[in-house]
Amino acid sequence: MTKKQTIHLIGAARPNFMKIAPLYHELKRRSWCDPVLVHTGQHYDQGMSDVFFRDFGLPAPDLALGIGGGTHGEQLGKVVMAYEKALTDAPPALVTVVGDVNATAACTLAAKKLNLPVAHVEAGLRSRDRTMPEEINRLVTDSICDLHLTPSQDADENLLAEGVPASCIHFVGNIMIDSLVAMQPAIKAQPHPFPQLDGRRYGVATFHRPANVDDGAMLKVLVEGLTALAARLPLILPLHPRTRARLQAAGLLAGLEATAGMTLCEPLGYTDFMRCVFGAALVVTDSGGVQEETTYLGIPCFTARTSTERPITVTLGTNRLIAVADIAGLPVDAAHGAQAKPLPLWDGKTAVRVADLFEMYLSAGAPLRQG
Ligand code: UD1
Ligand code: UDP
Helix, strand or coil: CCCCEEEEEEECCHHHHHHHHHHHHHHHCCCCEEEEEEECCCCCCHHHHHHHHHHCCCCCCCEECCCCCCCHHHHHHHHHHHHHHHHHHCCCCEEEEECCCHHHHHHHHHHHHCCCCEEEECCCCCCCCCCCHHHHHHHHHHHHCCEEEECCHHHHHHHHHCCCCHHHEEECCCHHHHHHHHHHHHHHHCCCCCHHHCCCCCEEEECCCHHHHCCHHHHHHHHHHHHHHHHHCCEEEECCHHHHHHHHHCCCHHHHHCCCCEEEECCCCHHHHHHHHHCCCEEEECCCHHHHHHHHHCCCEEEECCCCCCCHHHHCCCEEEECHHHHHHCCCCCCCCCCCCCCCCCCCCHHHHHHHHHHHHHHCCCCCCCC
């Protein structure tokens, strides 16, 4: 019997797990390959990591690098060193990175230095804001990886404009939506995490971008905006650890907790969070993935950022870019679900397309990108 091809799937932070899970399960069904889960450990809290393994039915990581937090330089350097060692000890047939977190760029760099093939799922997204740490990770990853698997056609255009050979670019659709499609029935069936809000009009808010929460003046405007909005529409606000730490340091946490209409909580697991989103009249966020999930569901989404790497959520979806100062006055009476429409290849079958492509690529000898 021929040996199974080993495929690494890299997870590091919260938004990675809903992207690797569908691919892990699809590859597991294929007899020719063996998916190996690698967790760099960038996110390590139960509510930022373990809960997603449970929600998505993933086994414990095969390889846990245990890198933890740190400055960006520390995180990148430690991942490159640890992953290089793992790759040298047991080189896989293919490394798969997702999204735009530090490990996406670091694992790509480690693998490419060893001339191993790398596939990037969610390639080609660009905010064109190079002050965003994620934009640097996207540019670094896409400039050297071998297979660019894109969620939308704007991403193909970005890659072609940057000189990526067309033969390396494959429009496969949005893999996060695979998780949403697969989990939708279970999410709908589960009880609402906040029963007092079930069936009422409420909003969901998530914030963690350094541009919004690390700057003291901006954080104050954000808190004032959310406080004013909560007076008009009850809000669920699961606090990202970065945001909680900044609020605490600025002395703003206790006030926010005591705000009328505000349900402040720890980060939620995927099914709990999506259960809240399913029932929401609106979502206000600076998340990348939440812009896509609300677009798929047709839920009005207001993104407090100056740019988005996911422009299709604005042009074809329900997303609107706003200033943080606009949060207080957001319209709270938008019709739920009114704008839901299918986006090309956001259909729950992206993992199947990616697995088919991997099979073809590896059976062709995994040609590395030239140029
Ligand atoms: C990271 C990603 C970002 C993504 C976000 C998703 C990069 C450059 N950033 O940002 O793209 O949108 O994850 O949530 O990769 N912390 C904990 N427990 C944890 C994780 C983090 O307490 O489990 C705290 C630590 O104090 C840490 C801080 O949060 O210093 C920020 O974490 P970090 O992973 O550096 O960046 P994120 O803001 O989470
Ligand atoms: N999410 C979650 N619990 C929360 C907040 C978000 O499960 O409390 C999910 C959300 O549904 C989406 C993903 O986390 O699937 C997005 O991650 P995040 O906003 O942290 O990162 P980004 O997408 O901005 O990189």
